Amino acid sequence: MKRLRAALRRLVGMFSAGRREREFASEIEGHLQMHIDDNVRAGMTAEEARRDALLKLGGLEQTRQAYRERGTAPFFETLWQDLRFALRQLGKNPGFTTTAVLMLSLGIAASVAIFAFVDAALLKPLPYQDPRTLVDVTESIAVFPHANLSYPDYLDWKKMNHSFRSLDAYQGAGYLLTTPSGVEPVPGLRVTDGFFHTLGVAPLLGRDFYAGEDLLSAPRTVILSYSAWQRRFDGRKDIVGQVVSLSGTSYTIVGVMPDSFEFAPRNNAEFWTTMHAGGSNSCDLRRSCHGLVGVARLNDGVSVAAALADTKAIAQQLERQYPDSNRGQGATVQTLTEAFVGDIRPILLLLLAGAGLLLLIACVNVASLLLVRSESRRREIAVRGALGASPLRLARQFVTEGVLLVFGSTLLGLVFAVLASQALLRLIPKDMLLQMPYLRGLGLNFHAVCFALAIAALATVIFSLTPIVRLSFSEMREGLTECSRGSAGVLWRKIGANLTVLELAIATVLLVGAGLLGKSFYHLLHVELNFQPDHLATLSVALPEKTYTKDEQIVAARRQLLNGIAALPGVTSVATTSVLPVTYNGNTDWIRFVGRDYNGEHNEVNERDVTATFFSTLKTKLIRGRFFNPDEDGTKPRVVIVNQALVKRYFPGQDPVGARIGDTTLSPKSIKEIVGVVDDLRESKLDEETLPAVYYPADQSPDTDFNLIVRTTQDERTLLPTLVSTIHQFDRGIGTSEESTMLRYINESETAYLHRSSAWLVGGFAGMALLLGMIGLYGVIAYSVSQRTREIGVRMALGAQREMVQRMVLKEGGRLAVVGIALGLVCSLATTLLLRSVLFGVQTWDVGTLGGVALLLAAAALLASYIPARRAASINPMEALRAE
Amino acid sequence: MGEKADVWQGTLALMVLKTLESMGALHGYGIARRIEQTSGDVLSLNYGTLYPALLKLEQEGAIVSEWGVSENNRKAKFYKLTRVGRKQLERETSNWEQTTAILARFLGGTEDPA
Numbered sequence: 001m002k003r004l005r006a007a008l009r010r011l012v013g014m015f016s017a018g019r020r021e022r023e024f025a026s027e028i029e030g031h032l033q034m035h036i037d038d039n040v041r042a043g044m045t046a047e048e049a050r051r052d053a054l055l056k057l058g059g060l061e062q063t064r065q066a067y068r069e070r071g072t073a074p075f076f077e078t079l080w081q082d083l084r085f086a087l088r089q090l091g092k093n094p095g096f097t098t099t100a101v102l103m104l105s106l107g108i109a110a111s112v113a114i115f116a117f118v119d120a121a122l123l124k125p126l127p128y129q130d131p132r133t134l135v136d137v138t139e140s141i142a143v144f145p146h147a148n149l150s151y152p153d154y155l156d157w158k159k160m161n162h163s164f165r166s167l168d169a170y171q172g173a174g175y176l177l178t179t180p181s182g183v184e185p186v187p188g189l190r191v192t193d194g195f196f197h198t199l200g201v202a203p204l205l206g207r208d209f210y211a212g213e214d215l216l217s218a219p220r221t222v223i224l225s226y227s228a229w230q231r232r233f234d235g236r237k238d239i240v241g242q243v244v245s246l247s248g249t250s251y252t253i254v255g256v257m258p259d260s261f262e263f264a265p266r267n268n269a270e271f272w273t274t275m276h277a278g279g280s281n282s283c284d285l286r287r288s289c290h291g292l293v294g295v296a297r298l299n300d301g302v303s304v305a306a307a308l309a310d311t312k313a314i315a316q317q318l319e320r321q322y323p324d325s326n327r328g329q330g331a332t333v334q335t336l337t338e339a340f341v342g343d344i345r346p347i348l349l350l351l352l353a354g355a356g357l358l359l360l361i362a363c364v365n366v367a368s369l370l371l372v373r374s375e376s377r378r379r380e381i382a383v384r385g386a387l388g389a390s391p392l393r394l395a396r397q398f399v400t401e402g403v404l405l406v407f408g409s410t411l412l413g414l415v416f417a418v419l420a421s422q423a424l425l426r427l428i429p430k431d432m433l434l435q436m437p438y439l440r441g442l443g444l445n446f447h448a449v450c451f452a453l454a455i456a457a458l459a460t461v462i463f464s465l466t467p468i469v470r471l472s473f474s475e476m477r478e479g480l481t482e483c484s485r486g487s488a489g490v491l492w493r494k495i496g497a498n499l500t501v502l503e504l505a506i507a508t509v510l511l512v513g514a515g516l517l518g519k520s521f522y523h524l525l526h527v528e529l530n531f532q533p534d535h536l537a538t539l540s541v542a543l544p545e546k547t548y549t550k551d552e553q554i555v556a557a558r559r560q561l562l563n564g565i566a567a568l569p570g571v572t573s574v575a576t577t578s579v580l581p582v583t584y585n586g587n588t589d590w591i592r593f594v595g596r597d598y599n600g601e602h603n604e605v606n607e608r609d610v611t612a613t614f615f616s617t618l619k620t621k622l623i624r625g626r627f628f629n630p631d632e633d634g635t636k637p638r639v640v641i642v643n644q645a646l647v648k649r650y651f652p653g654q655d656p657v658g659a660r661i662g663d664t665t666l667s668p669k670s671i672k673e674i675v676g677v678v679d680d681l682r683e684s685k686l687d688e689e690t691l692p693a694v695y696y697p698a699d700q701s702p703d704t705d706f707n708l709i710v711r712t713t714q715d716e717r718t719l720l721p722t723l724v725s726t727i728h729q730f731d732r733g734i735g736t737s738e739e740s741t742m743l744r745y746i747n748e749s750e751t752a753y754l755h756r757s758s759a760w761l762v763g764g765f766a767g768m769a770l771l772l773g774m775i776g777l778y779g780v781i782a783y784s785v786s787q788r789t790r791e792i793g794v795r796m797a798l799g800a801q802r803e804m805v806q807r808m809v810l811k812e813g814g815r816l817a818v819v820g821i822a823l824g825l826v827c828s829l830a831t832t833l834l835l836r837s838v839l840f841g842v843q844t845w846d847v848g849t850l851g852g853v854a855l856l857l858a859a860a861a862l863l864a865s866y867i868p869a870r871r872a873a874s875i876n877p878m879e880a881l882r883a884e
Numbered sequence: 885m886g887e888k889a890d891v892w893q894g895t896l897a898l899m900v901l902k903t904l905e906s907m908g909a910l911h912g913y914g915i916a917r918r919i920e921q922t923s924g925d926v927l928s929l930n931y932g933t934l935y936p937a938l939l940k941l942e943q944e945g946a947i948v949s950e951w952g953v954s955e956n957n958r959k960a961k962f963y964k965l966t967r968v969g970r971k972q973l974e975r976e977t978s979n980w981e982q983t984t985a986i987l988a989r990f991l992g993g994t995e996d997p998a
Binding site for chain 1: 932943954961
């Protein structure tokens with residue numbers, strides 16, 4: 001307490017030093033006068049009296065000094081002096097300060113901005129109770145490691161497992177909701193009764209589903225998402241207990257989820273209904289129909305691996321029990337976090353590594369700038385040392401400057417980082433952002449600031465140590481004499497040269513990374529689609545099931561709709577499909593060939609229901625046979641068109657036209673004849689191989705939900721509103737959604753987005769790294785030339801040609817560049833191995849990229865050394881020698 | 885060097901406090917003279933060291949200062965004990981007595997060879 005009080009008064013004392021010293025002067029004056037008076041009174045002469053008084057005081061100046069030190073806090077006072085001096089120093093050299101602060105803050109901003117994403121997506125736990133014990137549980141088959149669960153399997157897994165405290169399942173669903181502005185398809189989710197309980201979240205209003213509420217016998221109930229409650233029901237408190245009609249069925253609203261509730265795989269779901277398996281959905285009760293995803297809470301002390309082993313054992317047992325439906329159906333258990341963010345983890349880590357390398361290069365660059373500066377400050381340091389500054393005090397000066405530099409850069413960097421992360425966030429397509437609720441509220445949080453501080457601390461250490469090491473204090477005396485320059489200059493050139501090699505190597509790694517990513521993005525966008533994606537408008541259509549109950553009604557309605565649309569101006573062709581191309585492998589069917597032995601193995605093929613004009617609308621080539629006829633509906637013999645992949649896999653070297661396929665039991669109803677073979681129309685995502693596929697005539701298995709594809713001669717985007725109004729003119733009860741175009745679909749698909757953003761971001765980092773590397777190389781060469789002015793002068797005086805001098809300097813730069821690039825290429829071979837998982841259609845040792853990067857860097861290095869080489873060649877030997 | 889100064893400072897502070905307690909408000913010179921007199925002129929005090937000690941005590945709140953005029957009409961800063969200072973004096977006096985008592989008992993048996 002006493003000490004604290006004294007320390008505070010001393011700190012405050014720093015600011016009143018002047019007044020205190022004046023006061024003390026008069027106090028001492030009084031003291032001396034009194035002492036002299038006494039001495040005179042004791043019989044001394046005035047002269048003696050004064051000397052005695054001063055003697056007793058023990059020196060006036062020492063007393064003043066001691067008093068001054070006690071009056072303030074010397075440590076802080078020195079710091080204050082150092083800070084002011086450092087500010088003056090930095091201010092005196094605005095070029096250096098601006099460059100250093102800009103480079104550093106850029107590096108810090110890039111790292112912190114990317115880190116904010118990493119933190120939000122990978123480090124922050126999922127917003128559920130004890131998220132580490134939550135797992136994603138699904139079946140797995142050979143072609144899809146993460147396949148869906150069937151409802152009967154789910155029930156058996158739930159009953160037989162010993163690993164899960166609870167196991168629940170969910171499935172995406174769509175409902176038609178009548179709103180004041182017409183019928184609107186709204187996304188929802190069907191869940192089992194314990195779903196929210198397993199996640200550990202409770203409704204904001206009302207109640208959770210109770211046990212057994214998901215059975216067919218229970219009354220239909222629904223829980224609203226917060227946004228649906230706000231947007232569709234004005235946030236009314238009395239909403240619980242009211243009835244809402246979804247696709248013509250009445251549901252009682254029993255609860256509302258809180259605003260903070262999010263569920264990444266289906267975050268746009270507005271209505272959470274219970275499973276009610278076995279109702280209108282014929283898929284539910286079939287063991288071979290897979291539509292669910294499981295989520296489970298592990299029992300205490302059960303690891304994910306143990307749960308996986310347990311579930312796999314159950315799957316094997318079911319395989320034996322139901323060989324027809326469950327053959328080859330394995331199990332996958334992974335943490336819920338892995339299921340939610342596993343896809344973007346490699347990309348985010350890649351970006352973080354890129355930003356880190358950029359930061360490193362910026363640090364190296366600033367460090368070498370500091371070296372140059374410390375070189376030019378040798379005399380200043382030597383003079384201060386000679387005047388009595390202790391080595392510690394001199395070192396403190398550098399530390400202070402380093403801290404100041406880093407502090408300013410960090411502040412600026414944080415501002416840039418906030419702007420950058422907001423900008424990056426805006427670049428993410430809205431549909432994708434919806435699946436990434438964890439990015440909500442992204443920004444400068446506690447973690448990001450800590451990360452920035454850690455970087456700052458590290459940078460401070462580097463920047464403080466660099467000049468201190470450089471100015472080893474034994475050299476201090478030499479610094480006063482000019483002739484010591486030679487040896488010291490060589491030493492510095494060595495350190496500087498090594499730093500430059502490091503910079504060039506890092507730049508190489510980044511450039512190679514960017515080159516590979518760019519190339520793989522190019523490959524991705526130029527992947528063979530086997531259809532023409534331009535001028536195609538797409539729209540998702542949902543006929544109300546209550547109105548269109550019979551197959552014939554659906555067929556008739558669709559034909560009328562298509563005819564109406566085909567008559568629109570500009571429309572050249574129109575078709576529908578059950579799943580749009582370039583979306584995913586999936587929605588598969590198991591097929592079996594008539595007249596062939598069958599071992600029970602599942603032949604997994606993509607199944608699509610398309611109208612007759614589908615292939616001609618997309619302009620997909622027919623290889624053999626024929627397209628569907630417009631009148632091929634349920635009354636005609638069943639037919640199927642297959643793709644090349646299927647022919648390659650199941651009919652190698654044979655003509656499949658005329659062959660017949662059916663389901664696993666070859667039930668008579670399922671037998672279809674192959675009438676045509678089409679090119680491998682890309683059904684899968686851009687970076688996946690398209691599976692074998694079967695196309696059935698949409699009219700032979702009509703469904704109320706389908707996707708419209710319209711080819712037009714005009715801009716396809718302008719057609720979309722007309723399409724919607726045409727459909728609504730036909731029937732106001734039809735829901736339309738996802739108005740888009742095929743090109744937008746492809747360019748804004750998650751795959752394309754992830755590849756594009758990583759290519760651009762790493763490319764940006766690499767570009768900056770290239771620039772910084774050039775600046776670094778230029779700095780080293782230019783400094784070297786300035787140090788060798790005299791040597792060059794002597795050489796020229798002795799007859800060296802200007803070209804020779806120029807070549808000599810260029811050679812120096814070239815040597816560094818070659819070493820740096822070679823080192824960088826070796827490093828990039830190692831580091832790009834980590835890129836493998838995010839590359840598409842490119843090898844990590846792509847010769848073109850490696851060679852291109854080497855050439856680019858060599859050209860940049862040449863440019864960077866050319867300017868100082870020119871300067872060296874233009875040195876006037878007479879002036880150079882006289883200057884010494 | 886540092887250690888000795890600390891010990892000296894500590895005792896000096898105690899002497900200052902004691903002097904101010906017995907004499908009331910007093911200026912720096914007066915305190916110095918009083919300490920010398922009290923010590924029977926055995927202690928030769930470097931007057932200059934007194935002032936940082938006074939400043940320290942003032943910062944700690946043990947004393948307060950005020951400008952005034954000395955008995956022979958010189959302008960001088962007078963120091964006065966505060967309540968905090970009085971308490972500090974009591975505490976340090978008892979500490980000091982305890983320490984000297986222990987040391988006295990400790991050194992009691994041995995004879996100084998000189």
